[in-house]
Amino acid sequence: xNTTRSGRPALTRPDGTPLRVxxxxxxxxxxxxxTGALRYEGWEVRAAGDGVSALSTxxxxxxxxxVLDVMLPDTDGFTVLRGLHEVKxxxxxxxxxxxxxxxxxxxxxxxxxxxxxxxPFSLEEVxxxxxxxxxRAGMARQLEDGPRLVVGDLVMDEEAREVTRAGELVELSPTxxxxxxxxxxxxxxxxxxxxxxxxxxSYDFGGRAHVVELYISYLRKKVDAGREPMIHTVRGAGYxxxxxxx
Amino acid sequence: xNTTRSGRPALTRPDGTPLRVxxxxxxxxxxxxxTGALRYEGWEVRAAGDGVSALSTxxxxxxxxxVLDVMLPDTDGFTVLRGLHEVKxxxxxxxxxxxxxxxxxxxxxxxxxxxxxxxPFSLEEVxxxxxxxxxRAGMARQLEDGPRLVVGDLVMDEEAREVTRAGELVELSPTxxxxxxxxxxxxxxxxxxxxxxxxxxSYDFGGRAHVVELYISYLRKKVDAGREPMIHTVRGAGYxxxxxxx
DNA sequence: GGGGTGGCTCAGAGGTGGCTCAGAGATTCG
DNA sequence: CGAATCTCTGAGCCACCTCTGAGCCACCCC
Numbered sequence: 001x002n003t004t005r006s007g008r009p010a011l012t013r014p015d016g017t018p019l020r021v022x023x024x025x026x027x028x029x030x031x032x033x034x035t036g037a038l039r040y041e042g043w044e045v046r047a048a049g050d051g052v053s054a055l056s057t058x059x060x061x062x063x064x065x066x067v068l069d070v071m072l073p074d075t076d077g078f079t080v081l082r083g084l085h086e087v088k089x090x091x092x093x094x095x096x097x098x099x100x101x102x103x104x105x106x107x108x109x110x111x112x113x114x115x116x117x118x119x120p121f122s123l124e125e126v127x128x129x130x131x132x133x134x135x136r137a138g139m140a141r142q143l144e145d146g147p148r149l150v151v152g153d154l155v156m157d158e159e160a161r162e163v164t165r166a167g168e169l170v171e172l173s174p175t176x177x178x179x180x181x182x183x184x185x186x187x188x189x190x191x192x193x194x195x196x197x198x199x200x201x202s203y204d205f206g207g208r209a210h211v212v213e214l215y216i217s218y219l220r221k222k223v224d225a226g227r228e229p230m231i232h233t234v235r236g237a238g239y240x241x242x243x244x245x246x
Numbered sequence: 247x248n249t250t251r252s253g254r255p256a257l258t259r260p261d262g263t264p265l266r267v268x269x270x271x272x273x274x275x276x277x278x279x280x281t282g283a284l285r286y287e288g289w290e291v292r293a294a295g296d297g298v299s300a301l302s303t304x305x306x307x308x309x310x311x312x313v314l315d316v317m318l319p320d321t322d323g324f325t326v327l328r329g330l331h332e333v334k335x336x337x338x339x340x341x342x343x344x345x346x347x348x349x350x351x352x353x354x355x356x357x358x359x360x361x362x363x364x365x366p367f368s369l370e371e372v373x374x375x376x377x378x379x380x381x382r383a384g385m386a387r388q389l390e391d392g393p394r395l396v397v398g399d400l401v402m403d404e405e406a407r408e409v410t411r412a413g414e415l416v417e418l419s420p421t422x423x424x425x426x427x428x429x430x431x432x433x434x435x436x437x438x439x440x441x442x443x444x445x446x447x448s449y450d451f452g453g454r455a456h457v458v459e460l461y462i463s464y465l466r467k468k469v470d471a472g473r474e475p476m477i478h479t480v481r482g483a484g485y486x487x488x489x490x491x492x
Numbered sequence: 493g494g495g496g497t498g499g500c501t502c503a504g505a506g507g508t509g510g511c512t513c514a515g516a517g518a519t520t521c522g
Numbered sequence: 523c524g525a526a527t528c529t530c531t532g533a534g535c536c537a538c539c540t541c542t543g544a545g546c547c548a549c550c551c552c
Binding site: 028029032033035036037039040123188189190194195198199203234235236237240242 | 324327328331335336355356357358359360362403405406407419420
């Protein structure tokens, strides 16, 4: 059975081989971080720093998906996109764009079912978007049974952004949602505040681990309120999410 | 059968050969201690004192894992990390970092599922983290049957930081947990207080062996409480952990 | 049996880590 | 343009953890 480095069931190609992803960004540090995060999902990842090498690598790799910075040193995203579609017409593309980038141009690009995230983003978000894209494109065989995360009586529908505990709807803010998703994707495993910070908060966030404690406290009020607690503190180590019935 | 110098079953590469680890630290004493501890696990270990020689050694050794100090005389962690991934894309990295230098510099680096420990650390912790990394990366063939330590009716889940005795949950403080892990990794073997101090407490701890007695006493209260004792004193020699039923 | 050593446990000081509250800036939405 | 929401900072508080010191007990050797 095919599992990721994280021990989670992998999202694979229909033939069971790892999904192939190309990361295109001119910032080598960012490319490195993205590459690492996607490898962690069990995918085969290659990176490129500009449009030209992106196309040649794509030709070589025939990727299922591409994470593409729209601002590149040599070419713009549209040109690369056209080239990619010539190489592999059914490729999924996740655009990375600056917050203040012109919205309508992006909207035009993503018309084809592609998606985009604005910088600075969190790794959880990029990974989730990419999983969504691949799933919708029918490119991925899902070993789990759908876009729902279940831990005990806690259920998250990632697509609908809906969370229920024991059937009751739990309303979460964006950050709370992302944090809970990370916890639910790693149940019964202690996650350190640093790990949480790395995955859930944007890569340029300079703040201290104190925010994690704060948001854990928010989550507890909404998720554990009055019920048997699922979010546990492991002093000196981090937090664990565990099904209520043990 | 492949065993370590310690007599424990070894964590090996899938082909049965020893795991290969590269230690990178500019403090020769620390590198020496780490190297020794990892060799003790039955692994093949090489050391390097700076980024440049780290990369050339990596090229030569093709290590499965790297223990990497983020503060190096010549380069920073990101650069080395990138170089390592070029040499061997699936390498696991365990970062060593000063306690107060954390958060800002490390943020992002660990994104891939790599891990880190803060100085001063205990050898048990470094070894445990490294084993966890290798196991999750599927790099290691496990001769034991999983991330669980079992001695008699005493069970430790290292990932969840959960300990049960005869099915009952035992709650432990960080130091108690580390001490018990060391005992459980060396069952039926007498461990001297000096050995315990060396492995469980951080390398810069100046205290006396009295703390070991104290923590053994804590453990007994929690682990042996009211049951058949598993932790035995060997007067003048140290302590042994033995299964209760034999 | 007596003295000595090694080991155990209790009590408590000091430090640290984690939780929560309140509020300020930012952002989104009407 | 104003209101509501969201995110993060700072401060204070509490609980827990770690280690010190002291006294006591058990074992061992003389």
